[in-house]
Amino acid sequence: MSTPDISAITAERRQLINLAYRMLGSLADAEDVVQDTYARWYALTREQQDEVESPGAWLTKVASRICLDLLGSARVRRERYVGEWIPEPIPDQAPADPADRVTLDESVSMAFLVVLESMTPAERVAFILHDVFRYPFAEVADIVGRTPAACRQLATAARRRLDAAQPSPAPATHLAAVVRNFKLAWEAQDIQALVGLLDPDVTVVADGGGLVSTVVRPVEGAEQVAQFALYLATHAPGMVLLERTVNGQPGLVGRRDGVTVAVFAFELAGDRIRRVWAVRNPEKLGPWTAED
Numbered sequence: 001m002s003t004p005d006i007s008a009i010t011a012e013r014r015q016l017i018n019l020a021y022r023m024l025g026s027l028a029d030a031e032d033v034v035q036d037t038y039a040r041w042y043a044l045t046r047e048q049q050d051e052v053e054s055p056g057a058w059l060t061k062v063a064s065r066i067c068l069d070l071l072g073s074a075r076v077r078r079e080r081y082v083g084e085w086i087p088e089p090i091p092d093q094a095p096a097d098p099a100d101r102v103t104l105d106e107s108v109s110m111a112f113l114v115v116l117e118s119m120t121p122a123e124r125v126a127f128i129l130h131d132v133f134r135y136p137f138a139e140v141a142d143i144v145g146r147t148p149a150a151c152r153q154l155a156t157a158a159r160r161r162l163d164a165a166q167p168s169p170a171p172a173t174h175l176a177a178v179v180r181n182f183k184l185a186w187e188a189q190d191i192q193a194l195v196g197l198l199d200p201d202v203t204v205v206a207d208g209g210g211l212v213s214t215v216v217r218p219v220e221g222a223e224q225v226a227q228f229a230l231y232l233a234t235h236a237p238g239m240v241l242l243e244r245t246v247n248g249q250p251g252l253v254g255r256r257d258g259v260t261v262a263v264f265a266f267e268l269a270g271d272r273i274r275r276v277w278a279v280r281n282p283e284k285l286g287p288w289t290a291e292d
Contacts, residue, residue, distance in 0.1 A: 009041065012056050014101060016063045021102050022128050023067040024074070025087030025113045027287060031100075033070070037063040057139070064125055064143045071121035082210025084218065086277050087113040088284040089263045092245035104248030106169060107132045110265035110277050113247070115165045119158050126151045127158035170268040176243070176250035178273060179266055183241050183252055186229050194226035199272040204228060209281035212261075225276070236261075253288065260288040 013034060020030035037059055041049070052058045078085045087110065090102055106112060107128075116124050126144055129135040130151070137148040137155075144151055170178075178197060185193035202225050208214035219228045232239075236254070239261065244253045246265045254262035263285060267275035279285065 009055055012059050016059060017100060018103055019060065019128070019133060020063055020067055022107055022132060023125060024070060025117060027088050027090055027102070029070065033063055033066050036066055061143050064129060068121050068125050068144065071124060083214065083216035084205045084207050086205060086207035086279050087117070089246050089265060089279050091288055092248070108247045109249050110247050111166055111267045111275065114277070115162050118161060122146065123154045123158040126154035130155045131159065172250060175266065175268055178268060178271065179250045179252060180243060182273060183243065186233060187241060189230050189233050191226045191230060194229055195222045197273055198222040198225055199269045199274040202273055202276070204276040204278060206278040207281050207284070209283060211282055212280045214278070214280045260285050263288060
């Protein structure tokens with residue numbers, strides 16, 4: 001077998017970034033996984049590389065197994081995390097290198113990623129490999145270290161979690177209109193308008209990571225969330241709200257003095273906002289610094 005062309009190996013990078021981001025919910029961690037995966041490939045001898053029938057499949061298997069190990073340790077790390085942990089939001093502006101782009105579809109929406117966080121590591125990996133990336137269960141089994149039948153059960157359990165947790169996704173144009181009205185009401189400090197846009201059981205989850213001030217527990221209920229929005233408006237002078245795409249969905253970005261200080265993602269229930277995720281942790285806002 002001929003040695004794989006280096007361009008064919010590096011061409012797998014985008015696929016690996018997309019895979020690892022969905023598995024881990026962190027672009028920074030995904031990039032580390034991909035770097036580690038390539039390091040393991042180049043650590044092989046020429047003879048070992050020649051013996052690999054499909055380099056792309058080999059890279060996917062290694063990256064997935066690294067992610068599986070990281071997901072186990074991530075649970076321990078997140079137990080020590082200050083406040084709530086929210087997946088790292090990504091903008092729609094493509095990185096300079098096309099190989100680093102994450103494909104923005106429903107499988108990276110904040111609502112989707114948050115449900116993935118509730119799954120066991122094996123469920124999450126099996127589900128993403130099979131349902132999102134369409135790998136057959138025989139290949140998933142080789143990666144996860146379970147039988148194909150067991151992997152099918154893992155993916156089924158993961159699917160049930162998603163179906164139970166997520167309402168039917170709202171069309172992007174509808175969500176954009178609701179988010180725009182929310183922005184206008186927030187800027188106007190109109191509490192009645194805010195309450196009218198919120199589901200009675202709305203929840204706001206904020207992630208500051210202990211690095212910036214924010215609520216460490218979810219804020220629940222339309223009145224409470226509206227009051228919280230007004231509190232932010234009066235205690236964050238100079239913050240400008242911009243309509244932006246967050247993980248492929250309409251959202252808002254908060255900026256102060258040209259610096260991104262918050263990214264907001266939304267989920268609707270009918271015509272009203274049911275969930276708001278507010279990412280304030282500056283370590284998760286790196287991709288937004290160059291965003292226009």
